[in-house]
Amino acid sequence: MRRIISVLMENEPGALSRVVGLFSQRGYNIETLNVAPTEDPTMSRLTLTTIGDDHKIEQITKHLNRLVDVVKLVDLSEGAHIERELMLVKVRATGAQRAEIKRCTDIFRGQIVDVGPSVYTIQVTGAADKLDSFLEAVGEAAIMEVVRSGVSGIARGEKVLSL
Amino acid sequence: MELLSGGEMIARALEDEGVEFIFGYPGGAVLHIYDALFKSCKVPHILVRHEQAATHAADGYARATGKPGVVLVTSGPGATNAITGIATAYMDSIPMVVLSGQVMSHLIGEDAFQETDMLGISRPIVKHSFQVTKTEEIPEMIKKAFYIASSGRPGPVVVDLPKDLTNPHDKYEYNYPKKVKLRSYTPASRGHSGQIKKAASLLLAAKRPVIYAGGGVVQGNASPQLRELAQELNFPVTNTLMGLGAYPGSDRQFLGMLGMHGFYEANNAMHHSDVILAVGARFDDRVTNTTSKFCPGAKIIHIDIDPAAISKTVNADVPIVGPVDSVLTELIALVRELRAEEPTLPDQDALGHWWKQIDEWRDHHGLWTAPRYDTTTPYIKPQQVIETLCKVTGGKAFVTSDVGQHQMFAAQYYKFDEPRRWINSGGLGTMGFGLPAAMGVKLAFPDADVACVTGEGSIQMNIQELSTCAQYKIPVKILNLYNGYLGMVKQWQDMQYDGRYSESVYEDSLPDFIKLAEAYQHSGVKVTQLSDLEEAMKEVFARKNELVFMDIHVDPHEHVYPMHVAPNGSMRDMWLNKTERT
Numbered sequence: 017m018r019r020i021i022s023v024l025m026e027n028e029p030g031a032l033s034r035v036v037g038l039f040s041q042r043g044y045n046i047e048t049l050n051v052a053p054t055e056d057p058t059m060s061r062l063t064l065t066t067i068g069d070d071h072k073i074e075q076i077t078k079h080l081n082r083l084v085d086v087v088k089l090v091d092l093s094e095g096a097h098i099e100r101e102l103m104l105v106k107v108r109a110t111g112a113q114r115a116e117i118k119r120c121t122d123i124f125r126g127q128i129v130d131v132g133p134s135v136y137t138i139q140v141t142g143a144a145d146k147l148d149s150f151l152e153a154v155g156e157a158a159i160m161e162v163v164r165s166g167v168s169g170i171a172r173g174e175k176v177l178s179l
Numbered sequence: 180m181e182l183l184s185g186g187e188m189i190a191r192a193l194e195d196e197g198v199e200f201i202f203g204y205p206g207g208a209v210l211h212i213y214d215a216l217f218k219s220c221k222v223p224h225i226l227v228r229h230e231q232a233a234t235h236a237a238d239g240y241a242r243a244t245g246k247p248g249v250v251l252v253t254s255g256p257g258a259t260n261a262i263t264g265i266a267t268a269y270m271d272s273i274p275m276v277v278l279s280g281q282v283m284s285h286l287i288g289e290d291a292f293q294e295t296d297m298l299g300i301s302r303p304i305v306k307h308s309f310q311v312t313k314t315e316e317i318p319e320m321i322k323k324a325f326y327i328a329s330s331g332r333p334g335p336v337v338v339d340l341p342k343d344l345t346n347p348h349d350k351y352e353y354n355y356p357k358k359v360k361l362r363s364y365t366p367a368s369r370g371h372s373g374q375i376k377k378a379a380s381l382l383l384a385a386k387r388p389v390i391y392a393g394g395g396v397v398q399g400n401a402s403p404q405l406r407e408l409a410q411e412l413n414f415p416v417t418n419t420l421m422g423l424g425a426y427p428g429s430d431r432q433f434l435g436m437l438g439m440h441g442f443y444e445a446n447n448a449m450h451h452s453d454v455i456l457a458v459g460a461r462f463d464d465r466v467t468n469t470t471s472k473f474c475p476g477a478k479i480i481h482i483d484i485d486p487a488a489i490s491k492t493v494n495a496d497v498p499i500v501g502p503v504d505s506v507l508t509e510l511i512a513l514v515r516e517l518r519a520e521e522p523t524l525p526d527q528d529a530l531g532h533w534w535k536q537i538d539e540w541r542d543h544h545g546l547w548t549a550p551r552y553d554t555t556t557p558y559i560k561p562q563q564v565i566e567t568l569c570k571v572t573g574g575k576a577f578v579t580s581d582v583g584q585h586q587m588f589a590a591q592y593y594k595f596d597e598p599r600r601w602i603n604s605g606g607l608g609t610m611g612f613g614l615p616a617a618m619g620v621k622l623a624f625p626d627a628d629v630a631c632v633t634g635e636g637s638i639q640m641n642i643q644e645l646s647t648c649a650q651y652k653i654p655v656k657i658l659n660l661y662n663g664y665l666g667m668v669k670q671w672q673d674m675q676y677d678g679r680y681s682e683s684v685y686e687d688s689l690p691d692f693i694k695l696a697e698a699y700q701h702s703g704v705k706v707t708q709l710s711d712l713e714e715a716m717k718e719v720f721a722r723k724n725e726l727v728f729m730d731i732h733v734d735p736h737e738h739v740y741p742m743h744v745a746p747n748g749s750m751r752d753m754w755l756n757k758t759e760r761t
């Protein structure tokens with residue numbers, strides 16, 4: 017099963033390499049990963065998605081927790097949560113296609129953020145599967161470049177991951 | 180207020196931390212530190228002959244005393260040479276602080292002379308590591324390193340020290356913190372009471388219980404509690420390779436070691452049990468054999484300080500995360516309370532039956548109830564060497580070992596009655612561990628008998644330390660179980676490769692170990708006849724102030740038994756000798 021694990025950790029040199037190293041060392045896979053400082057600059061928030069059965073996920077969270085740099089973590093997929101990913105797509109847009117792509121972008125509530133004579137650069141945000149659908153809708157032939165931020169997420173309601 | 184340079188801070192911090200020995204080796208990147216040690220440091224430094232030996236010596240010291248071992252090495256090759264010893268300590272959860280030199284800050288990343296990314300290389304084999312970026316932070320980082328290394332599940336911590344930050348001219352305020360707190364690191368301080376209650380009820384309902392105790396009991400100083408609980412309940416106890424001594428070897432309730440080369444009665448008791456109390460043990464593959472066939476009828480209670488050790492390879496029915504000593508203390512109190520209410524628990528008839536069964540196993544195949552090895556060959560048997568060692572030292576020696584058949588014979592045949600006496604590399608299985616580890620032990624306990632049980636393969640991996648022993652007068656006793664082969668490799672080749680001895684034979688290349696010992700200013704004794712063995716060993720151990728190298732020629736074709744049948748065997752599937760299996 018796909019899980020979103022969100023980690024609050026010390027914003028220290030080496031902390032990220034310990035997290036990433038743990039995954040390769042123990043044979044766990046990382047599907048997506050993003051990391052940035054929080055409102056408290058001494059801490060970073062790292063979000064990763066991974067796939068595994070309950071046993072594997074339990075091992076992953078236990079081993080992450082064992083890292084001295086990790087302050088706290090949560091498996092967001094265990095409860096109600098909001099998942100977002102940002103994607104920038106450069107597509108070939110000429111002739112009739114220009115209108116077609118514009119319409120498609122609107123349907124997905126994306127934005128065209130840069131325009132050239134024969135290209136559009138489109139920004140789409142949403143859950144990862146929405147971004148997948150957008151790419152499918154636009155069609156492989158038109159796509160020149162795709163940049164995805166990796167998933168980030170937050171729990172719904174009062175629940176927070178903080179000190 | 181005092182101003183100190185980075186180098187001086189390190190020297191002083193080690194004093195303030197109460198460090199007894201620094202094991203190290205100098206080089207360019209740590210010369211400022213060595214100069215500070217020379218000028219003023221009350222902590223003696225032991226100059227080893229190879230950095231690997233520094234880590235093993237610090238490790239041996241730590242295993243014997245429970246205090247973190249301290250290592251100081253230079254950058255580049257000094258640091259990489261230390262890696263095997265750090266990994267050895269990591270696998271067995273041994274507290275250790277490794278101070279490694281680094282090139283000057285502004286050169287980092289430029290492939291400077293003797294630069295190596297020590298934090299990167301050591302990352303998967305340390306509990307934590309620090310790179311010092313400012314001289315002022317040295318005292319606090321050293322304090323944190325000691326705290327992390329020795330608390331929770333212990334382990335090695337590396338502190339990487341760029342040379343410019345130890346420069347004698349740049350001085351800063353020195354304040355050694357009494358305590359440190361890390362918001363991201365809080366080891367469990369006690370077990371969950373509800374879980375401990377469940378464990379107590381499960382133990383009292385058991386009909387065929389067994390206690391499986393590992394290195395965590397030794398590291399967690401919980402032997403007295405383990406003994407108390409086992410004796411309160413009259414439950415059988417087996418120790419892992421790392422746990423030997425956690426429960427007294429000569430006690431009736433002790434079933435011997437379990438696992439791949441475990442005792443028949445221990446492995447069978449595990450397999451047929453209905454309740455297993457695992458304490459500070461980690462269900463290692465060398466214990467469980469095939470996990471899907473592991474102890475099919477058993478409910479498992481698992482106590483460990485490290486949540487990640489629980490349900491990793493074998494699922495625990497009652498997991499308890501916490502320090503083993505305090506959890507056991509609570510468990511004992513609860514068991515007593517419950518028994519006061521219901522004195523008939525646990526079922527004494529069932530327990531009586533269980534003991535009868537265990538004693539039968541023990542009488543038929545136990546290693547301590549009759550010689551299970553062939554005594555009709557003309558050779559000294561390696562088992563006899565260990566039995567003699569146990570007898571001559573009254574079972575009270577510190578025994579370090581290398582890795583191979585000799586290690587397993589030592590584990591099987593020396594009856595350890597106290598924890599911290601059996602010092603071996605269980606997790607990593609590092610040949611070359613024995614001699615330097617013995618040095619660390621002997622320095623910590625100068626009046627105790629310290630024996631290094633080794634083989635001619637292993638001893639040559641750190642033989643140069645005989646020179647260190649000469650310099651610091653470290654009179655350990657070396658027992659080289661000379662079988663003329665990489666014996667454990669040969670055993671597997673006998674059993675699985677039709678006796679094709681691919682590179683496990685040295686031909687006529689072995690040194691004369693007696694002359695070699697003499698070249699290093701020690702003496703040696705060669706023994707080839709069983710009739711000479713005990714007398715010779717007594718004489719050797721009577722020479723309190725000398726390092727003596729005993730070169731004991733043993734049966735070159737002996738195998739270690741029992742041995743788990745693999746692949747696909749269960750705990751109880753064992754070879755009992757070269758021809759018989761269960």
Ligand SMILES: Cc1ncc(C[n+]2csc(CCOP(=O)(O)OP(=O)(O)O)c2C)c(N)n1
Nearest residue numbers: 583584585608610634635636637665666667
């Ligand atoms: C550093 C290292 N290299 C290789 C091995 C694999 N190995 C395990 S036991 C063994 C043979 C050890 O021979 P010896 O020290 O003579 O002991 P014996 O088994 O003969 O008692 C080897 C090569 C190891 N454990 N450690």
Ligand SMILES: [Mg+2]
Nearest residue numbers: 634635664666
């Ligand atoms: Mg040998």
